[in-house]
Amino acid sequence: MAIQNLAKLVIDNGGELKPLIISAQQTNGTGLMNPSIFNDSGKLICNLRHVNYTLMHCEGTQVFGNRHGPLAYLNPENDLKLKTINFMLELGDNLDIKRYEKIDTSKCDVEPMWEFYGLEDARVARWDNDLWISGVRRDTTPNGQGRMELSKLDKDYKETHRYRIEAPIDTGSYCEKNWMVVEDLPFHYVKWANPTEVVKADIETLQSKQVVLKEGVGELQNMRGSSQVIRYGDYRICIIHETALWKNKLDQRNARYTHRFIVWDLDWNIQHISDSFSFMDGEIEFCCGIAFDKNENLLISFAFQDNAAYLLKMPIKYLEKYTNVKFEKKKEYWRTTEYPTLEITTSIPPKGCVVDCAFCPQRLLMQKYDSVKTLTYESFVKIIDKLPKEIRITFSGFTEPFLNQRTADMILYAHSKGHRISVFTTGVGLTIEDIKKIKHIDFDNGPNSGFCLHLPDEERIAKHPITPKYIETIEYIKSVENEIKGFYVMSMGSEIHNSVRHIYSTAYLPTFWSRAGNLLGEAIIKPELEKIKDRFNHMEHGDKNMTCNCIETLYHNVLLPDGRVSLCCMDYGLEQILGNLFEQEYDDIIPTPFSCFSLCSHCENGTEPKNIK
Numbered sequence: 202m203a204i205q206n207l208a209k210l211v212i213d214n215g216g217e218l219k220p221l222i223i224s225a226q227q228t229n230g231t232g233l234m235n236p237s238i239f240n241d242s243g244k245l246i247c248n249l250r251h252v253n254y255t256l257m258h259c260e261g262t263q264v265f266g267n268r269h270g271p272l273a274y275l276n277p278e279n280d281l282k283l284k285t286i287n288f289m290l291e292l293g294d295n296l297d298i299k300r301y302e303k304i305d306t307s308k309c310d311v312e313p314m315w316e317f318y319g320l321e322d323a324r325v326a327r328w329d330n331d332l333w334i335s336g337v338r339r340d341t342t343p344n345g346q347g348r349m350e351l352s353k354l355d356k357d358y359k360e361t362h363r364y365r366i367e368a369p370i371d372t373g374s375y376c377e378k379n380w381m382v383v384e385d386l387p388f389h390y391v392k393w394a395n396p397t398e399v400v401k402a403d404i405e406t407l408q409s410k411q412v413v414l415k416e417g418v419g420e421l422q423n424m425r426g427s428s429q430v431i432r433y434g435d436y437r438i439c440i441i442h443e444t445a446l447w448k449n450k451l452d453q454r455n456a457r458y459t460h461r462f463i464v465w466d467l468d469w470n471i472q473h474i475s476d477s478f479s480f481m482d483g484e485i486e487f488c489c490g491i492a493f494d495k496n497e498n499l500l501i502s503f504a505f506q507d508n509a510a511y512l513l514k515m516p517i518k519y520l521e522k523y524t525n526v527k528f529e530k531k532k533e534y535w536r537t538t539e540y541p542t543l544e545i546t547t548s549i550p551p552k553g554c555v556v557d558c559a560f561c562p563q564r565l566l567m568q569k570y571d572s573v574k575t576l577t578y579e580s581f582v583k584i585i586d587k588l589p590k591e592i593r594i595t596f597s598g599f600t601e602p603f604l605n606q607r608t609a610d611m612i613l614y615a616h617s618k619g620h621r622i623s624v625f626t627t628g629v630g631l632t633i634e635d636i637k638k639i640k641h642i643d644f645d646n647g648p649n650s651g652f653c654l655h656l657p658d659e660e661r662i663a664k665h666p667i668t669p670k671y672i673e674t675i676e677y678i679k680s681v682e683n684e685i686k687g688f689y690v691m692s693m694g695s696e697i698h699n700s701v702r703h704i705y706s707t708a709y710l711p712t713f714w715s716r717a718g719n720l721l722g723e724a725i726i727k728p729e730l731e732k733i734k735d736r737f738n739h740m741e742h743g744d745k746n747m748t749c750n751c752i753e754t755l756y757h758n759v760l761l762p763d764g765r766v767s768l769c770c771m772d773y774g775l776e777q778i779l780g781n782l783f784e785q786e787y788d789d790i791i792p793t794p795f796s797c798f799s800l801c802s803h804c805e806n807g808t809e810p811k812n813i814k
């Protein structure tokens with residue numbers, strides 16, 4: 202059943218409606234419309250379209266329209282063009298506007314060739330760490346041909362780059378608009394909602410290509426884009442619009458816009474199409490944005506009659522009731538730390554890590570691991586796509602990360618998806634080309650992070666295979682070390698190995714621990730460790746139930762090449778496998794906060810849950 206006034210229903214169910222108004226000094230009092238809300242990693246921002254006209258639209262029975270019909274654009278007399286200017290608003294938790302900036306387009310502007318100026322109905326997205334607005338522009342040809350454009354914005358909301366994207370198949374089409382940006386898939390748009398057609402834009406070639414085309418579902422197959430498409434749990438959601446043409450009593454043609462929610466699963470199968478609704482029972486209404494706030498309310502940004510912009514806060518419970526879809530609440534236990542981390546073991550070679558450090562329980566790992574040897578790039582991508590972007594990705598794990606030739610590409614991919622990155626490497630397997638690829642990355646500077654280079658020591662506690670190529674790589678790293686954020690060197694012995702001492706004469710020497718007791722057994726089967734076992738410490742907590750007191754708490758887990766995830770970097774015996782990310786979701790495998798593990802009873806980081814503050 203169609204809903205005439207969604208805003209009222211939402212307010213009656215615990216929601217809220219906020220007008221989005223900026224100073225008339227900047228707008229001259231003309232239209233504010235089609236806002237696009239976006240949750241930028243916790244900061245709510247909203248693109249607000251300002252037009253240089255006021256739309257007069259006669260609603261209801263439309264018997265008192267103007268002489269030309271129910272709709273008229275009231276422009277300044279000396280400026281008959283239909284101009285759009287965009288503003289970016291920053292909103293507080295209460296949805297009040299804290300500040301706003303006119304988006305400065307001067308760097309990319311050229312003389313308009315048609316009467317609609319500017320980027321219309323821009324939707325906001327953050328893709329590959331850059332902030333984008335994307336809408337239709339019709340001022341680049343004398344006939345008003347419309348194409349979706351992408352504008353990259355800097356931190357001051359100044360447009361730095363502009364890309365005009367060609368349609369994927371019918372390159373001669375007149376107007377491409379209302380493609381819905383897909384928040385979690387860079388440069389992807391839902392071009393048509395049902396049948397679902399997803400296209401990907403290429404900002405190098407300025408072309409787009411169809412990447413998904415599904416069979417249509419049901420009768421409702423004239424659905425055009427409106428909001429962005431956003432991810433929530435295992436679903437993607439958007440609001441679409443439909444246009445119904447009709448004639449009023451005076452036989453004048455007019456249109457009524459209504460909207461619907463669409464919910465897809467992650468393979469773009471439509472799960473639900475809601476009843477149609479009007480926001481405030483108007484005939485001209487339009488929605489360009491949706492986002493979840495930190496309390497999981499759905500924020501919907503829409504305009505009424507091209508003149509007024511609003512933000513509607515819809516509690517998730519009401520959204521579930523309205524869409525008939527249960528959006529399972531995520532547990533997100535990892536939010537108990539600022540530094541949730543997944544370490545990546547990119548390979549486990551048949552004989553273990555080639556560096557075979559004395560202080561590393563590789564023999565134990567070899568006894569316990571008999572599975573997939575190499576994490577493929579494709580598998581890594583699948584896992585990263587499952588992770589919340591707040592999870593820090595550390596390339597370290599149970600072996601040297603660069604033993605896998607695709608590690609630099611994995612680093613680039615995880616970084617492009619917005620994850621904080623750290624690297625711990627001996628430099629073995631690392632090439633000069635790898636360094637060139639990744640040195641620009643802003644490696645995380647939080648605790649237990651950065652870019653750590655583990656150098657060989659003169660005693661050969663760590664047994665780096667030292668070749669002329671290895672030395673050349675270390676020399677290259679030295680030449681660019683100032684460009685690598687968070688860079689430092691460490692060694693397992695007090696004296697750096699002679700072969701690289703001319704490059705680094707000293708390095709940080711950490712305190713060694715028994716890796717939750719695992720080195721005690723290792724020493725029995727590894728003579729070189731037995732000789733220096735007085736150089737590592739061990740802590741026993743007895744029978745007490747212990748949890749983790751690291752800054753990452755229980756969320757510094759280690760991925761194995763076969764998709765399994767182990768509790769932490771101490772667990773070389775693979776005693777505490779939490780689950781498998783090839784088969785399960787991240788949220789389903791991570792432990793509840795402050796749970797106790799037997800491993801923690803032998804670890805210097807273990808503590809009793811009652812001691813956790």
Ligand code: SF4
Pocket residue numbers: 554555556557558560561562563598599600601627663
């Ligand atoms: S400490 Fe690192 S480099 Fe050394 S053997 Fe273990 S995983 Fe390999």
Ligand code: SF4
Pocket residue numbers: 717748749750751754755768769770771798800801802804805806807808
């Ligand atoms: S306390 Fe437990 S979870 Fe934390 S590092 Fe030690 S063994 Fe791992």
